[in-house]
Structure formats: C-alpha cells, structure tokens
Amino acid sequence: MKKDKLKIGIYELTGCAGCALLILDCENELVDIFQAADIQSFLMAKSDNIDGELDIALVEGSVSTEKDIEELMDIRKRAEIVVAIGLCSMVGGIQGRFCDEKEWKENFKKVYGDIEMTHTKPIQSKPIDAYIKVDYYLPGCPIGKEQFLNFFTRMLRGNPPERYPQPVCVECKYNENDCLLKNGILCLGPLTSGGCGAICINHNLPCVGCWGPVEGGNWTSEYYLLKEKGFDDELIKNKMANFSGTKIAEVSEQLIK
Amino acid sequence: MNGENKCMNQTNPYLPEAARIVRTYPLTEDVKFFQVRLVDMEKAISFKYSPGQFAMISVLGAGEAPFSISSTPSRPGLLEFCIRKAGTVTNAIFKLKENDHIGIRGPYGNGFPIESMHGKDIIIVMGGLGAAPLRSVLLYCLDNRDIFGRVALLHGAKRPAEMILREEFFALKERNDLECYLTVDADDTGKWKENIGVVTTLFPLLKDINPSKTFAFVCGPPVMYKFVLKELIKLNIPKNQILMTLERRMKCGVGKCGHCAIDYIYTCIDGPVFTYWDVIHMRELI
Amino acid sequence: MKIVKLKKENLFSFLEAISEEAELWAPVQKYENKHSFQLIKDFSQIDLKYTRTILPPKKLFLPPTFNMFLATEQGYEEDFSHATKKILFGVHPCDIHGLLILDRFFQHVFDDPYYSKARQNTLILGLSCWPDENCMCKSTNTHIIEEGYDLFFSELENDYLVWIGSSQGDDCIRIKPGFFDEDITDEDIQIYIKWQNERDKAFQVDINFVAMPDLMELKYENPIWEKLGDACLACGSCSNVCPTCNCYNVLDKPLLNKDTSEIGRCWDACTLESYSEVAGGENFREKRAQRLKLWYTHKLQAYISKYGKPACVGCGRCASTCPVDINVQTVAKALEGKDMDTFWNRLSKEVTK
Numbered sequence: 001m002k003k004d005k006l007k008i009g010i011y012e013l014t015g016c017a018g019c020a021l022l023i024l025d026c027e028n029e030l031v032d033i034f035q036a037a038d039i040q041s042f043l044m045a046k047s048d049n050i051d052g053e054l055d056i057a058l059v060e061g062s063v064s065t066e067k068d069i070e071e072l073m074d075i076r077k078r079a080e081i082v083v084a085i086g087l088c089s090m091v092g093g094i095q096g097r098f099c100d101e102k103e104w105k106e107n108f109k110k111v112y113g114d115i116e117m118t119h120t121k122p123i124q125s126k127p128i129d130a131y132i133k134v135d136y137y138l139p140g141c142p143i144g145k146e147q148f149l150n151f152f153t154r155m156l157r158g159n160p161p162e163r164y165p166q167p168v169c170v171e172c173k174y175n176e177n178d179c180l181l182k183n184g185i186l187c188l189g190p191l192t193s194g195g196c197g198a199i200c201i202n203h204n205l206p207c208v209g210c211w212g213p214v215e216g217g218n219w220t221s222e223y224y225l226l227k228e229k230g231f232d233d234e235l236i237k238n239k240m241a242n243f244s245g246t247k248i249a250e251v252s253e254q255l256i257k
Numbered sequence: 258m259n260g261e262n263k264c265m266n267q268t269n270p271y272l273p274e275a276a277r278i279v280r281t282y283p284l285t286e287d288v289k290f291f292q293v294r295l296v297d298m299e300k301a302i303s304f305k306y307s308p309g310q311f312a313m314i315s316v317l318g319a320g321e322a323p324f325s326i327s328s329t330p331s332r333p334g335l336l337e338f339c340i341r342k343a344g345t346v347t348n349a350i351f352k353l354k355e356n357d358h359i360g361i362r363g364p365y366g367n368g369f370p371i372e373s374m375h376g377k378d379i380i381i382v383m384g385g386l387g388a389a390p391l392r393s394v395l396l397y398c399l400d401n402r403d404i405f406g407r408v409a410l411l412h413g414a415k416r417p418a419e420m421i422l423r424e425e426f427f428a429l430k431e432r433n434d435l436e437c438y439l440t441v442d443a444d445d446t447g448k449w450k451e452n453i454g455v456v457t458t459l460f461p462l463l464k465d466i467n468p469s470k471t472f473a474f475v476c477g478p479p480v481m482y483k484f485v486l487k488e489l490i491k492l493n494i495p496k497n498q499i500l501m502t503l504e505r506r507m508k509c510g511v512g513k514c515g516h517c518a519i520d521y522i523y524t525c526i527d528g529p530v531f532t533y534w535d536v537i538h539m540r541e542l543i
Numbered sequence: 544m545k546i547v548k549l550k551k552e553n554l555f556s557f558l559e560a561i562s563e564e565a566e567l568w569a570p571v572q573k574y575e576n577k578h579s580f581q582l583i584k585d586f587s588q589i590d591l592k593y594t595r596t597i598l599p600p601k602k603l604f605l606p607p608t609f610n611m612f613l614a615t616e617q618g619y620e621e622d623f624s625h626a627t628k629k630i631l632f633g634v635h636p637c638d639i640h641g642l643l644i645l646d647r648f649f650q651h652v653f654d655d656p657y658y659s660k661a662r663q664n665t666l667i668l669g670l671s672c673w674p675d676e677n678c679m680c681k682s683t684n685t686h687i688i689e690e691g692y693d694l695f696f697s698e699l700e701n702d703y704l705v706w707i708g709s710s711q712g713d714d715c716i717r718i719k720p721g722f723f724d725e726d727i728t729d730e731d732i733q734i735y736i737k738w739q740n741e742r743d744k745a746f747q748v749d750i751n752f753v754a755m756p757d758l759m760e761l762k763y764e765n766p767i768w769e770k771l772g773d774a775c776l777a778c779g780s781c782s783n784v785c786p787t788c789n790c791y792n793v794l795d796k797p798l799l800n801k802d803t804s805e806i807g808r809c810w811d812a813c814t815l816e817s818y819s820e821v822a823g824g825e826n827f828r829e830k831r832a833q834r835l836k837l838w839y840t841h842k843l844q845a846y847i848s849k850y851g852k853p854a855c856v857g858c859g860r861c862a863s864t865c866p867v868d869i870n871v872q873t874v875a876k877a878l879e880g881k882d883m884d885t886f887w888n889r890l891s892k893e894v895t896k
C-alpha cells in the first residue's frame with residue numbers, strides 16, 4: 001500500500017514558536033518524520049520552503065494581525081486538512097485573554113502607546129477557527145512530544161488524531177497525587193483538557209489551565225467552590241481567563257458580574 | 258450461551274486472530290459488505306457462533322469496534338459483515354481491499370436463543386442496518402427450513418437505494434416457503450414495485466398469526482422500535498417472545514471495560530439480545 | 544484456620560526474608576497524612592499507622608495505563624510486564640473485600656488474563672486498622688475479613704496475631720519458623736477481643752446500606768440527582784480512587800514508521816463526559832446527573848448482573864477525594880432525605896444545567 005508521501009506544511013502565526021520548537025525537539029524521530037512525509041514548509045527547520053498544495057497544514061499561533069488573516073486564508077485554500085496546534089491557535093492564547101474589544105484597545109495603548117503600526121495592522125488576538133474551518137485540534141502549551149508523534153503517526157496512516165476529552169484530574173489521579181483543590185488551592189484541573197500528564201500537580205503546583213478548556217467542564221460548580229474556599233471574584237476570573245480567554249467569555253460573564 | 262466463555266482464544270480473550278478480506282463490495286452509499294476468512298484454516302472451520310452474536314474487528318493503527326456477524330453458522334468457513342461508515346475504525350475498514358489484513362476476536366454476546374425455537378413461527382422485522390444481525394437469523398431459518406414453522410420477513414428502508422442486500426431479499430420473494438415483504442419510506446426512483454410506507458404499514462399483510470407460538474425479531478434504527486413493538490403487542494405476541502438487539506459503546510466485548518453498561522447489565526455479555534420484557538425493566542433506557 | 548503470633552520487632556526482618564524473590568509493596572506516606580502503596584527499598588519508609596492510600600490496590604493488578612500487546616500483521620505479542628511477582632503488605636479489610644469483588648468481576652464469564660496473572664503473582668498480607676472520620680466499612684459489613692488474604696496481621700500490644708489464609712501464606716511462615724509462636728495465650732485473646740470491641744465503637748459514620756438498593760430504585764427520578772449533577776465537576780476522580788471501579792478504555796498507539804501498534808489500556812470513569820459517547824457525537828449519558836446515577840447504582844444498588852450485590856466496600860476514598868463532596872456518605876444522606884444543603888448550598892439555586 002505504498003503511495004505518495006503526505007505533503008505537510010508547518011506554519012507559525014502569532015505565538016512563541018514553542019510548538020514548532022517542540023516538533024524540532026523530537027530529535028530521535030526527526031529523521032523518520034522527514035522521511036515519512038514531504039515537509040513542504042517549516043520555517044524554523046529549513047529554508048527551501050514551497051507554498052503549494054498541501055495534504056495537511058499545522059498552524060501554530062493565534063491571529064493577531066491582518067497579515068495573519070491573509071496567511072491563514074491562503075493556508076486554508078491550499079490545504080486539505082488544517083490542524084490547529086497549541087493553545088494560541090486553538091483558543092487565542094494568553095494574548096487572547098482580553099475577550100472584550102474595549103479592554104483589548106485599552107491594553108494595547110498601555111503597552112504600545114499611540115504609535116501607528118506600519119507593516120501590518122494589529123487586531124484583537126483570536127483563535128484560528130474564528131476565521132477558518134479547522135479539522136483537528138492538538139491542545140497544549142506547548143503541545144507534547146508523545147502527543148505530537150502519536151498524532152503524526154495516525155495522520156500518516158490516514159486516521160484522525162486522538163481527542164483529548166478528559167480533564168487533567170484523570171492523569172493527576174493516575175499519578176496518585178493528593179488533590180490540591182480539595183485542600184483549598186486554586187487548581188483548574190477539572191476544567192482543563194488533559195494530555196499533559198498532570199505535570200504541574202506532579203510537582204505540587206496547581207493546574208493553571210495551559211492546555212485550554214476541556215469539553216463539558218463544569219465552570220459554574222468550580223467557581224462556587226472556589227468562592228466557598230475564600231477566593232475573590234477578580235482572582236478567579238483572572239485565573240480562569242488566563243489561558244482559556246476567548247472560549248470562556250460567556251462563562252465568566254454569566255458567573256462574575 | 259450466557260455464563261460460558263466460548264470465544265476463540267481461551268487464554269486471552271483480548272487477542273485478535275489474523276484474518277483476510279475475501280470479498281467486499283458496497284451495499285449502499287455508506288454501507289459495505291465484507292466477507293472475511295481467518296488466516297488459520299482450522300480456526301476458520303471451527304469458529305462456532307450463533308445468530309445475533311458479534312465480533313470485534315480491528316484495523317492496525319485505527320482501533321477496534323463491534324460488528325454483528327451477518328452470516329449464518331450453518332455455512333461455516335467464512336464470516337460476513339455489513340458495515341456502515343461511522344467514524345475512525347469504520348473509515349479505516351472502508352479503505353481495505355480484498356486480501357487486506359484485519360484482526361478478529363469473538364464471537365461475543367448471548368446471541369438469539371434460536372435453538373429453543375424449533376417448531377415455532379418466526380417474524381423478522383428489520384429496518385436499515387438492522388438487517389446486519391437479522392440476516393444471520395434469516396439465513397439460519399432458511400438453511401434449517403424444516404425445523405421452523407412459518408417464517409415471515411418484513412424489511413424497510415428509507416429509499417430503494419438504501420435497502421441493503423436488496424437483491425438477496427428480492428430473490429427470496431420467489432420462494433414459496435417464506436413470506437417476504439419489502440417497503441421503502443419514499444420512492445425517489447419511480448421504479449419501486451413493492452410497498453411504500455414505513456415498516457409498520459406491512460403488518461396488515463401478516464394474516465392469522467398464532468401469537469403463543471410466534472417469536473418476533475426486531476432490529477433497526479431507534480425510532481423504529483417504538484412503532485414496531487406496538488404492532489407486535491397488538492398481535493398479542495408475548496413480551497418475552499419479542500427479541501431485540503441493543504447497541505452500546507463497546508471497548509472489550511467481554512464484560513470488563515464497562516462501556517456497554519445499562520445500569521448493572523453489560524450489553525456485551527448479558528446481551529446484545531434482550532427480550533422486550535427485559536428492556537421494559539431497564540431504567541436507563543426509559 | 545491457623546493463627547500464630549509474631550513479635551512486632553520481627554516484622555520487618557520477616558518481610559525482608561520473604562521478599563527476596565519478589566517486589567515488596569507497602570504503604571508509604573506520600574503527603575502529610577496521605578499514603579500510597581509503593582515499592583519498598585528501605586523498610587523505614589513503611590508507615591504501619593496509615594488509614595487509606597490515595598489509590599487502592601487495584602493499581603498493582605491493572606495499572607492506570609499499560610500495554611496489553613503489540614500488534615502487527617504477522618501476529619500479536621502479549622505483554623505481561625506489569626504482572627511481576629509481588630508481596631503486597633498492609634492491606635486493610637476494606638481493600639481485601641474490594642479485591643474479592645474485582646476477582647469476581649474479572650472472572651465473570653471471561654477471565655481477564657491481565658488481572659488474573661498479576662493477582663496470582665501477588666501475595667496479599669493484610670493488616671488491621673483503626674477507622675478515621677471517613678471509614679464506613681462497618682456499615683458495609685466489610686470491616687472484618689474471612690478470606691482473600693495469604694496472611695493477615697492483627698496488631699496487639701507487643702505482637703501481631705497472624706492469620707494464615709492460604710498455602711502460600713503458610714509457606715512464608717515456614718521461611719522463618721523461629722519468628723512465630725503457636726502458643727496464643729488467654730491474655731492475647733483478651734487483648735484481641737477488647738481491641739475488636741473498641742474498634743467497633745470507634746466508627747464515626749453509620750449508614751444504613753441495607754436500605755440503599757430500595758432508595759436508589761425509589762428515588763431514581765428524584766430531583767436530588769440534578770442537584771448532584773450541578774455540583775459534580777465530571778473529573779472522574781471518584782472512579783479512579785474507588786477500589787471496585789473497573790472501567791477502562793482501549794488505545795491503539797501506532798509506532799512511527801513501523802506497521803506496529805501498541806494496544807494499551809487506561810482507566811476510564813463513567814463520571815467523565817466522554818465515557819458514553821458513540822459515533823457522531825451522540826452521548827447516552829450527556830448529563831452529569833445521569834452519570835452519577837450509574838455510579839451510585841453500582842456502589843449502592845447492584846453491580847454485575849446475576850451477582851447483584853452493591854460494590855461499595857466503605858473505604859472512604861470517595862469522601863477523601865471528591866473536591867465537591869459528592870460521596871457515598873453524602874449521597875446516602877441525600878437519598879434518606881437529609882440535609883442536602885449542608886453539602887451543596889454553594890450552588891446558586893437557579894443553576895440547573
């Protein structure tokens with residue numbers, strides 16, 4: 001069943017490039033990856049990049065300039081499958097945490113003053129699915145090595161990637177950690193997509209939500225629980241919005257007036 | 258059947274057996290027929306199952322899923338499946354061609370208690386993909402025609418193109434030892450000569466039912482059950498003589514993973530065949 | 544049954560002698576007052592005064608994640624690497640009852656070789672215990688144990704009374720016959736009976752488990768479930784820590800550039816949203832309330848069909864784990880129509896999703 005190699009492109013919009021770096025960091029497998037697929041474009045790894053038709057485009061970073069929109073639209077046109085990799089691309093990233101246009105403008109001014117951006121116009125940071133249809137999502141900040149290799153191998157065989165429908169608490173319990181939330185520490189594990197191996201809690205640090213919101217998370221109950229444990233509205237809102245910004249705008253509006 | 262392990266691998270029920278696809282062709286737009294043979298000939302011949310049982314089929318790299326065995330144990334050697342494209346595993350199965358490798362384990366589930374129905378009348382009501390498990394019952398009855406009383410088949414599909422195995426069923430209409438009634442909800446071809454309407458519109462064609470010696474088999478999409486069951490009750494068929502199969506998510510098929518649980522009933526070992534009487538008592542279904 | 548006596552100071556030497564060819568696992572303090580069964584390298588780590596471990600012994604027989612076999616087109620290669628020879632010391636009665644339920648479950652109709660092999664390769668050395676505020680085993684009648692162990696150590700003042708429960712247990716005793724005294728005095732018996740009586744009185748939780756199956760049936764449609772569903776975080780922790788939860792998922796993990804997959808298994812939980820999903824995004828138990836009903840059906844009403852008993856062994860782990868205080872105690876109280884609001888009044892009244 002030999003057929004043409006899959007044509008893959010890896011792109012970076014606005015983000016820290018950590019996800020792309022992680023792919024490069026798969027040292028032992030990198031040769032295999034380049035052998036198994038035809039990597040057409042990967043700015044961080046090679047210079048002879050081609051912008052042609054693609055089987056799969058992996059997009060890292062959020063959309064935060066008009067140039068990002070153009071690039072993203074072009075990618076969508078060329079690629080059969082678009083995969084959002086990493087939190088920025090999926091949810092908008094930390095840079096997307098101000099969900100409200102006005103709030104965003106104020107903050108922009110605070111940081112950059114009144115200067116005009118000449119090369120491209122900055123806009124409020126949004127996940128890529130605010131502009132295009134996304135076929136699959138790979139959560140993480142950055143994505144995980146094992147997760148990426150599993151994804152890559154499945155795609156090579158024409159199978160969709162695994163989903164990450166379970167909260168961090170699952171892996172946290174696999175590792176037999178004592179529950180921080182139960183002990184009155186603000187842990188976002190129950191609201192956050194698992195897959196990271198509960199690495200923070202393994203080191204006795206609470207989950208800050210960096211893999212983005214899990215499907216079906218019960219934000220309401222956790223909010224009231226945290227209130228009961230003595231945390232104030234502002235802190236809860238900040239923590240919840242930090243990584244999950246755009247996707248929980250409604251939730252936080254409902255809960256925290 | 259229940260309470261004993263009769264699957265192929267007696268020491269590790271999770272290990273599949275290698276099998277190859279002998280024949281495959283499309284039945285409808287999203288359903289394909291697969292004829293499969295275990296690579297180990299001895300196992301292929303000795304594979305014993307009863308109608309209504311299922312097997313777990315695996316494709317390397319994609320995963321595993323349960324499928325009803327559509328062939329009949331009265332024709333050993335080959336196993337047949339009708340598979341609808343639904344997600345990861347089924348998509349991977351759809352890409353396979355003749356002679357490609359798959360993994361099979363089983364058979365699992367209780368199956369229909371067909372052995373205890375000798376001399377009885379049989380009504381088979383199928384809709385859509387419900388034909389997959391019930392074809393096994395039907396072929397079994399036909400292969401052992403003399404040990405059953407009357408045999409009636411009621412088969413419904415949405416449109417003519419969606420009636421799976423239609424040639425096979427049309428051929429049955431020629432037989433005089435079986436009542437075969439076919440229907441479609443709507444005919445978009447203009448060439449359909451059989452009944453038009455939902456499957457329950459076929460019930461008036463069933464004349465002179467002797468309810469106490471009749472067993473009814475029902476399988477189809479969820480909406481169908483409600484109406485078909487009503488008709489069967491109208492015919493006074495006892496609730497414990499109405500048999501149906503239930504579908505749940507299944508990860509192991511052997512009563513361990515918990516995914517098929519309905520309360521404390523495990524569909525994979527306690528079912529998938531239940532009587533209407535059993536089902537009435539399942540809280541989670543109501 | 545044969546009962547012998549062991550001096551306390553000889554316990555560790557005895558464990559050392561019998562674990563020469565097997566891994567010794569025993570309770571170790573992992574966090575302040577939170578324990579875990581761990582592989583023992585240094586005997587001073589063992590904490591004999593623990594009450595419960597975060598994860599129950601099931602983690603040794605079916606680890607949270609493990610590989611069942613390698614699959615290729617050429618064949619399948621079984622992997623039983625988790626089923627090493629082990630001695631598990633310090634198991635309390637509730638957990639031994641938990642294992643007896645899992646034994647039954649994993650042998651029902653089909654034998655699960657991954658469980659059975661690991662179980663056969665493990666000796667269970669039980670240890671007596673003292674209840675804390677979450678222990679409910681007296682109510683579930685699992686506070687004493689008659690079977691399911693190879694040796695059981697009951698603590699007296701200076702000695703242990705050692706019950707020998709199996710022929711392998713007996714073999715262990717024979718490795719160090721000098722340590723064991725067959726002469727159990729009247730005084731020893733008096734101390735033991737007194738201890739038993741005092742322990743019985745020390746239980747702080749009393750639940751009428753006998754009434755629970757009926758209450759589950761009668762209150763199946765009661766709005767309390769919605770309320771519980773509002774509070775549940777759908778985190779799955781209750782299942783992961785419960786000694787009688789068995790559910791798991793199967794994963795096909797293809798290896799890069801090889802036509803090989805690792806077929807693995809990981810614990811799953813019916814309280815998670817993804818548990819009852821089927822193709823096309825349908826979900827048989829979309830609401831948290833529906834999922835909790837299944838959980839409590841299994842714990843309070845009935846477990847395996849044709850076996851029929853509820854599966855709670857009263858270990859108290861759900862109580863010490865659930866962040867929002869949904870556990871056998873609070874649910875039982877709710878079913879009995881008692882003070883729901885003390886546990887869930889944090890939820891605003893209008894929340895009903």
Ligand SMILES: Cc1cc2nc3c(=O)[nH]c(=O)nc-3n(C[C@H](O)[C@H](O)[C@H](O)COP(=O)(O)OP(=O)(O)OC[C@H]3O[C@@H](n4cnc5c(N)ncnc54)[C@H](O)[C@@H]3O)c2cc1C
Nearest residue numbers: 322323324325340341343344345346347389505506821822
């Ligand atoms: C006893 C039994 C007999 C069946 N017989 C047939 C048959 O003859 N022909 C046929 O086409 N289909 C049959 N099915 C349904 C078939 O198993 C599902 O369509 C298949 O599991 C979908 O898997 P997937 O990976 O392609 O879909 P995905 O959506 O990718 O799978 C998601 C998960 O849900 C499970 N799942 C999804 N849908 C179902 C379902 N309806 N029932 C059970 N589990 C599901 C899968 O195991 C998988 O783990 C049967 C199911 C059962 C329980």
Ligand code: SF4
Nearest residue numbers: 169172179180187189
């Ligand atoms: S510590 Fe955090 S991630 Fe772990 S179980 Fe508790 S809430 Fe979940």
Ligand code: SF4
Nearest residue numbers: 637672674678680858
């Ligand atoms: S629940 Fe009972 S058996 Fe278990 S630790 Fe507590 S007192 Fe001991």
Ligand code: SF4
Nearest residue numbers: 775776778779781865
């Ligand atoms: S009942 Fe508690 S432990 Fe269980 S899933 Fe809900 S919140 Fe988590």
Ligand code: SF4
Nearest residue numbers: 788789790813838841
């Ligand atoms: S309570 Fe839930 S997780 Fe536990 S065994 Fe039952 S179905 Fe499985």
Ligand code: SF4
Nearest residue numbers: 785855856858859861
């Ligand atoms: S339901 Fe709770 S108390 Fe009962 S066995 Fe499970 S974790 Fe222990």
Ligand code: FES
Nearest residue numbers: 510513514515525
């Ligand atoms: S499919 Fe695993 S228990 Fe039924």
